[in-house]
Structures are given as C-alpha cells and as structure tokens.
Amino acid sequence: MLEIFNHGKIRELRLARPPVNALNPELVKLLTQSLREAETECGALIISGREGIFSAGLDVVELMQLDRQGIADFWSAFFELLETVALSKIPIAAAITGHSPAGGAVVCLMCDYRVMSRGEYRIGLNETRVGLIIPPVLQNAMARLVGPKLAEQMLVAGTLIAPESAVKNGFVDALETGYEATIQHAIQWCEKLLSLPQHSMLGNRSIARAHFKQEFASNTPASVASFVDTWFSDETQKVIAALVAQLKSKG
Amino acid sequence: MLEIFNHGKIRELRLARPPVNALNPELVKLLTQSLREAETECGALIISGREGIFSAGLDVVELMQLDRQGIADFWSAFFELLETVALSKIPIAAAITGHSPAGGAVVCLMCDYRVMSRGEYRIGLNETRVGLIIPPVLQNAMARLVGPKLAEQMLVAGTLIAPESAVKNGFVDALETGYEATIQHAIQWCEKLLSLPQHSMLGNRSIARAHFKQEFASNTPASVASFVDTWFSDETQKVIAALVAQLKSKG
Amino acid sequence: MLEIFNHGKIRELRLARPPVNALNPELVKLLTQSLREAETECGALIISGREGIFSAGLDVVELMQLDRQGIADFWSAFFELLETVALSKIPIAAAITGHSPAGGAVVCLMCDYRVMSRGEYRIGLNETRVGLIIPPVLQNAMARLVGPKLAEQMLVAGTLIAPESAVKNGFVDALETGYEATIQHAIQWCEKLLSLPQHSMLGNRSIARAHFKQEFASNTPASVASFVDTWFSDETQKVIAALVAQLKSKG
Numbered sequence: 001m002l003e004i005f006n007h008g009k010i011r012e013l014r015l016a017r018p019p020v021n022a023l024n025p026e027l028v029k030l031l032t033q034s035l036r037e038a039e040t041e042c043g044a045l046i047i048s049g050r051e052g053i054f055s056a057g058l059d060v061v062e063l064m065q066l067d068r069q070g071i072a073d074f075w076s077a078f079f080e081l082l083e084t085v086a087l088s089k090i091p092i093a094a095a096i097t098g099h100s101p102a103g104g105a106v107v108c109l110m111c112d113y114r115v116m117s118r119g120e121y122r123i124g125l126n127e128t129r130v131g132l133i134i135p136p137v138l139q140n141a142m143a144r145l146v147g148p149k150l151a152e153q154m155l156v157a158g159t160l161i162a163p164e165s166a167v168k169n170g171f172v173d174a175l176e177t178g179y180e181a182t183i184q185h186a187i188q189w190c191e192k193l194l195s196l197p198q199h200s201m202l203g204n205r206s207i208a209r210a211h212f213k214q215e216f217a218s219n220t221p222a223s224v225a226s227f228v229d230t231w232f233s234d235e236t237q238k239v240i241a242a243l244v245a246q247l248k249s250k251g
Numbered sequence: 252m253l254e255i256f257n258h259g260k261i262r263e264l265r266l267a268r269p270p271v272n273a274l275n276p277e278l279v280k281l282l283t284q285s286l287r288e289a290e291t292e293c294g295a296l297i298i299s300g301r302e303g304i305f306s307a308g309l310d311v312v313e314l315m316q317l318d319r320q321g322i323a324d325f326w327s328a329f330f331e332l333l334e335t336v337a338l339s340k341i342p343i344a345a346a347i348t349g350h351s352p353a354g355g356a357v358v359c360l361m362c363d364y365r366v367m368s369r370g371e372y373r374i375g376l377n378e379t380r381v382g383l384i385i386p387p388v389l390q391n392a393m394a395r396l397v398g399p400k401l402a403e404q405m406l407v408a409g410t411l412i413a414p415e416s417a418v419k420n421g422f423v424d425a426l427e428t429g430y431e432a433t434i435q436h437a438i439q440w441c442e443k444l445l446s447l448p449q450h451s452m453l454g455n456r457s458i459a460r461a462h463f464k465q466e467f468a469s470n471t472p473a474s475v476a477s478f479v480d481t482w483f484s485d486e487t488q489k490v491i492a493a494l495v496a497q498l499k500s501k502g
Numbered sequence: 503m504l505e506i507f508n509h510g511k512i513r514e515l516r517l518a519r520p521p522v523n524a525l526n527p528e529l530v531k532l533l534t535q536s537l538r539e540a541e542t543e544c545g546a547l548i549i550s551g552r553e554g555i556f557s558a559g560l561d562v563v564e565l566m567q568l569d570r571q572g573i574a575d576f577w578s579a580f581f582e583l584l585e586t587v588a589l590s591k592i593p594i595a596a597a598i599t600g601h602s603p604a605g606g607a608v609v610c611l612m613c614d615y616r617v618m619s620r621g622e623y624r625i626g627l628n629e630t631r632v633g634l635i636i637p638p639v640l641q642n643a644m645a646r647l648v649g650p651k652l653a654e655q656m657l658v659a660g661t662l663i664a665p666e667s668a669v670k671n672g673f674v675d676a677l678e679t680g681y682e683a684t685i686q687h688a689i690q691w692c693e694k695l696l697s698l699p700q701h702s703m704l705g706n707r708s709i710a711r712a713h714f715k716q717e718f719a720s721n722t723p724a725s726v727a728s729f730v731d732t733w734f735s736d737e738t739q740k741v742i743a744a745l746v747a748q749l750k751s752k753g
Contacts (some may be wrong), residue, residue, distance in 0.1 A: 152459035208654035403710035
C-alpha cells in the first residue's frame with residue numbers, strides 16, 4: 001500500500017495501492033503516520049506514485065459504502081493528511097509519476113515542490129465534475145501556484161490539464177521524461193536543500209509557509225459537516241454513483 | 252440602450268448606447284436591474300458591446316452636469332452595478348468587442364471570464380489620466396488578474412494596452428477575430444459551465460469569489476464621499492473639462 | 503558614499519561606497535535621510551549603483567564587530583530604510599547597475615520599479631546561504647513580484663538569478679545594456695509618471711501600496727530581537743565567519 005525507501009537523509013514514500021493508488025481510509029492514515037515518523041528521522045521527503053499514476057484521488061467505490069459518521073471520519077483524516085503535508089517540519093517534493101486528478105492533485109498542492117512525468121497524463125482539481133466542493137484552504141493553495149484568477153476558473157470548470165500546461169501555468173514546477181528520472185529529480189531537489197545551512201533554510205521555509213497554519217486552523221468542524229452534507233446530497237450521490245458504475249464496468 | 256438576447260439558458264446583455272456605450276446613470280441602473288432579473292431566469296450571462304466598442308467608461312459629459320448629490324448617487328449606483336456583477340449567482344462572461352478603457356474595463360474585471368476582439372483596441376484602467384482615483388476593491392480585482400505588481404504599475408501610470416498584451420498578462424482570458432466570433436466564444440464558455448453538475452460548479456464558484464463579498468462590504472459611505480471630493484477637486488475638474496472639450500470637438 | 507544628482511524634478515541617489523556598496527550603519531542612515539529630504543524637494547527618485555554592482559548587501563565584515571545592541575540598532579535602522587523606501591510619498595525606481603544579492607535585492611523589492619543592466623550579474627535573496635532569516639514583510643514583498651510560490655522556493659533555497667531570469671519571472675521590470683542606458687531608463691520611467699496628473703497618480707499609488715503600511719506596522723520589537731538572536735547563534739556566526747574569511751582572502 002505504501003513502499004518506503006531511504007536515499008541517504010531523504011525518505012521516499014511511494015504510493016503502492018494498485019491499480020490507481022486510490023486514497024481510502026487505510027492509505028490516508030498510513031501516509032499521515034509515515035510522514036510524521038519521517039519528520040523526526042529524515043531531512044527531506046518525497047511522495048511518489050506508480051509508473052503512470054500518482055493517485056486517482058479519493059477511493060469513491062469504498063467511500064460509497066460508508067455512512068455519515070464514516071464519511072465525516074474519513075474527511076477529517078484526509079484533512080489531517082493534507083495539514084501534515086503542508087505543515088511538515090521538513091521539505092516535501094511530489095514526484096508526480098502519472099495521472100493525478102482530484103484528491104491526488106490536492107496532495108501535490110500541499111508539497112514544497114512538484115516534478116511531473118511527461119506523457120499522456122492529466123492533473124487538476126476536477127471536483128466540480130464529480131459533484132464535490134473544494135474548501136477555501138485548498139482553493140487558496142491552488143491560487144498560490146497558478147494565481148487566483150486561473151485557480152478560480154480551473155476549479156469552477158473542474159479542468160484537468162496536461163503536464164506541459166501544468167508547468168507553464170505553475171501548477172507543477174518541472175517535467176521529466178520517464179519514471180526513474182522523475183524520482184531522481186525529486187531526490188536532487190531534496191539534496192540541494194539539504195546542502196544549505198539548515199537553520200536558515202528551515203527558518204525561511206517556516207515563515208514562507210506560515211499561512212498554511214492559519215488556514216488549516218480555520219477548517220472548523222462546520223466544514224466537515226458541510227462536506228458530509230454535500231456528499232450525501234441527491235445531486236452528488238447521483239454523480240458519484242454514475243462514476244462508480246463507470247469504474248466498475250472498466251474494471 | 253441595452254439589447255437583450257437569449258441563447259438557450261444563456262442571456263446576453265448587449266450595451267447599445269451609441270456612439271461609445273458611455274455609462275450614464277440610466278444605463279447603469281438598467282444594467283444592474285437586468286443582471287438581477289437574469290440571475291433568477293437564466294443559467295449564465297454575457298455582457299457584450301457594439302462592434303469596436305465595449306464601453307468607453309463613465310459618461311463624463313453627462314456627469315459634469317451633476318451636483319454633489321448627483322455624483323454621490325451615481326457613484327453609489329455604479330458600485331451597486333459592480334457588486335451585482337461580482338456577486339452574481341450565475342457565471343458572467345464579458346464579450347469585449349472593442350475598446351474598453353476606465354469604467355468599461357472595471358466592469359470586465361468583475362466578470363468570471365473575458366474574451367476580447369483582436370484589433371486596434373485598447374483596454375485598461377486609465378483613471379490616473381482623467382484625474383480619478385480607483386478604490387481598493389477595484390485595484391484588488393485587477394491584482395487578481397495580472398498580479399499585484401503589474402496591477403500597481405498599470406494603475407499608477409493609467410496604462411492602456413492592446414488585446415495581445417492583455418491576454419499575455421492575464422487581463423483578458425482569450426482573443427477572437429471578429430465581432431460574432433467574440434460573442435460565440437462567450438456563449439461557448441457559458442455552455443461549457445452549464446454542462447457541468449450545477450450544484451458543485453456553483454458551490455466551488457461561490458467559494459472562489461467569496462473575497463468579493465468581504466471587499467464590497469468594506470466600501471463604506473466614506474469612500475463615496477471621497478470619490479465626490481476628488482470629482483469636485485480643482486485638479487480633477489480641470490482634467491475632465493479638458494477631456495470633455497476634446498470629446499465635443501471630435502463629436 | 504552616496505552621490506546625489508538632480509535630473510530636473512528627479513533626484514538620483516547613487517550608492518558610491520567602493521568596492522561593493524556594502525550597506526554599513528553609516529550608509530544606511532545617510533540613504534534614509536537623503537530619501538526623506540528628496541520626498542519634499544523632488545517629484546520622483548532613483549536609487550542607482552556603481553557600474554557592475556548595485557549593492558552586495560549588508561556589510562558583514564563591519565557588522566561582525568558589533569555587539570548585540572549594535573546589531574539591534576543596525577537592524578532597526580535597516581528596517582527604517584526599507585520602510586522609508588516602501589512608504590515614500592514619491593515614486594522610486596531602482597537602477598540595478600550590476601550585482602544585487604541579499605540586502606541589495608531587498609532594497610530593490612521596496613521600490614516602485616526596477617530596471618537592471620544586462621551582464622554576468624546576479625540578483626536575489628540568498629539569505630538562507632549566509633545563515634539569515636528573512637522576516638515576513640520582506641518575503642511578502644518578494645511574493646508581490648514573482649508570486650507566492652516562486653518567492654517561497656527562491657527564498658528557501660537562497661536562489662540568485664541572472665537578469666534574463668529576473669525579468670522573465672517579474673523580479674525586475676526591464677533590462678538595459680550598459681550603465682548609462684540603465685540609469686536613463688529609470689529617468690524616463692520617472693518622467694513618464696511626472697507627466698501625468700499628479701494628484702490622481704499619487705492617489706492611486708497610495709492605495710496600491712497601502713499594504714506596506716500595515717506590514718511594516720507589524721514589524722515589532724520582537725522581530726528585531728529575533729534577528730539579533732539569529733545573528734548571534736552558533737550556526738549563523740559560523741556561516742558568516744566563513745564568508746568574511748572568504749571576502750578577506752579575495753580582498
């Protein structure tokens with residue numbers, strides 16, 4: 001479900017839940033826990049995926065079986081994961097080794113740096129298309145990457161884009177050709193930061209990312225309730241049921 | 252003064268006040284009222300202009316005849332129009348079919364999307380050149396499109412730019428060749444949004460545009476008084492009188 | 503130490519402290535005082551450097567001889583300089599005539615406009631590399647120029663960039679070839695602003711830069727104490743001592 005590799009002081013957490021690294025409650029908890037362990041044991045982190053897929057996002061097939069409490073618990077746990085990435089004490093690079101829609105893209109937003117593999121892949125927050133509503137903290141994180149206007153337009157339309165567009169508009173920071181090259185790029189990015197005076201690198205980083213602290217603090221229980229309400233609304237259930245049917249017919 | 256067309260669930264409000272679609276009290280009120288009606292009757296909106304001119308901005312010839320109360324009322328009504336555009340419950344595209352300086356550009360800033368006609372046209376907030384001061388809410392709206400630094404530099408210098416520059420720096424979102432193509436592009440943009448699950452499209456849009464709510468709420472009566480003071484200052488009266496003389500010699 | 507030239511209503515303050523225009527307590531005070539005088543005597547300002555060097559930043563050799571009180575006084579004075587630039591009543595262009603790392607770049611951030619000479623020069627906030635931590639007000643000023651994501655990545659890594667990269671990502675606004683051309687460009691930028699109605703140019707500028715007022719107001723005594731603590735930390739003293747040794751072996 002999650003493979004762990006150490007490259008010197010750099011730890012790579014590789015999502016390994018075939019076929020599409022869908023984020024279910026178990027993977028979300030395991031990833032959060034592994035990130036916390038790494039913070040005290042390592043100097044920098046990489047979150048990577050399988051060849052061709054970083055993560056397809058939330059595991060809607062599994063989530064459709066949960067009741068209101070189950071969905072509330074999952075959404076809280078997913079936000080805990082995102083907060084853990086965003087407020088990590090050490091830098092995190094995303095090695096986006098393939099498709100990364102919706103929840104997969106959201107995890108990438110929270111990292112310090114994003115390198116993506118070239119190919120017929122798509123990345124973006126297409127939640128509108130699956131009937132979901134993206135909370136302010138995540139919308140703001142996207143605005144930091146591509147600017148507030150483009151973030152609004154992409155979020156409203158649920159736009160998925162190719163790697164070349166993503167690097168052009170700032171959604172990702174660099175492209176590489178091939179799986180290994182993508183991971184190597186992330187390792188080199190980490191190594192560069194680890195070669196600097198650590199107290200000032202981390203001190204400047206902490207100030208630059210302090211806004212995340214305030215924004216996650218504003219993610220109240222009310223916003224969890226709001227997600228649960230949306231999830232169980234007739235409109236969203238209908239869209240997700242159609243999506244699940246489509247996924248099952250493929251599988 | 253304002254022509255109304257329906258394209259399925261999309262309503263087009265076409266500014267039609269020759270020669271330059273200048274915004275006088277009557278047009279501002281009519282546009283505000285038509286936007287409100289459309290919100291309950293339609294799924295998406297287009298504001299368009301005449302061939303070669305979107306709007307030349309405020310009708311300074313007519314405004315020069317108003318007393319302090321008249322200017323205060325007009326400025327309040329103009330802000331009500333801008334707030335109505337910015338906080339519209341349904342998406343709005345601007346089909347910028349030609350020149351769009353000053354007040355014309357300000358209306359465009361508040362829309363969700365801007366497509367402009369290629370040609371010898373200019374767009375921008377050139378208020379500095381006509382002696383007027385742009386309130387924070389409008390400056391911030393421009394910063395969302397082109398970034399805070401460029402917004403500051405363009406606003407301070409009163410810069411007008413060509414369509415090609417406008418699409419490059421983010422002031423507009425797309426260009427089209429010809430009047431009909433510009434309006435068709437806006438219609439297609441609306442149709443695309445209307446093809447998505449509406450509750451999540453509108454829910455995500457509402458969060459992305461919530462900042463407008465806070466900013467317009469801060470536009471106090473004091474800021475209206477400040478506009479009136481500037482309008483009747485010797486410096487501004489002199490600049491506008493020269494502008495009016497120039498317009499009349501042309502007309 | 504500081505040469506003063508008047509070009510009509512435009513005053514040029516030329517840093518002239520060989521070899522590298524390092525900012526020591528004396529130059530910082532003189533520059534602040536000269537900026538304040540110019541505000542009441544001129545219409546616009548230019549801060550320029552020597553051929554090949556704008557400023558190498560803080561004079562670490564001299565600062566290493568100061569005690570805690572001396573460093574606290576210097577840091578307060580440097581912030582007073584930055585605040586004076588940022589909140590100047592008249593527009594300021596930086597004519598970046600060569601290298602401009604660290605403190606040199608920070609002064610440029612606070613100006614209204616930046617033109618840089620083409621050549622083998624570097625600009626950027628490389629404080630991480632010299633063990634220093636950049637306070638929020640300066641990080642935010644950089645984010646206004648290059649966007650929040652790139653600002654974070656450059657600040658954390660202490661990245662120095664070439665003029666071509668700087669104009670591409672917005673750190674500077676224009677490039678010129680040669681020393682005189684760079685200063686002439688700055689003069690022409692000032693002249694353009696001085697040709698506009700001054701009350702509206704300055705009125706719009708004041709609103710566009712109001713954020714600086716709030717941000718400098720939040721720069722409490724606590725942040726001075728924090729800088730002093732960092733300066734005298736073992737890690738930073740070690741990095742700066744190595745830097746000073748390197749500078750002395752060169753000199």
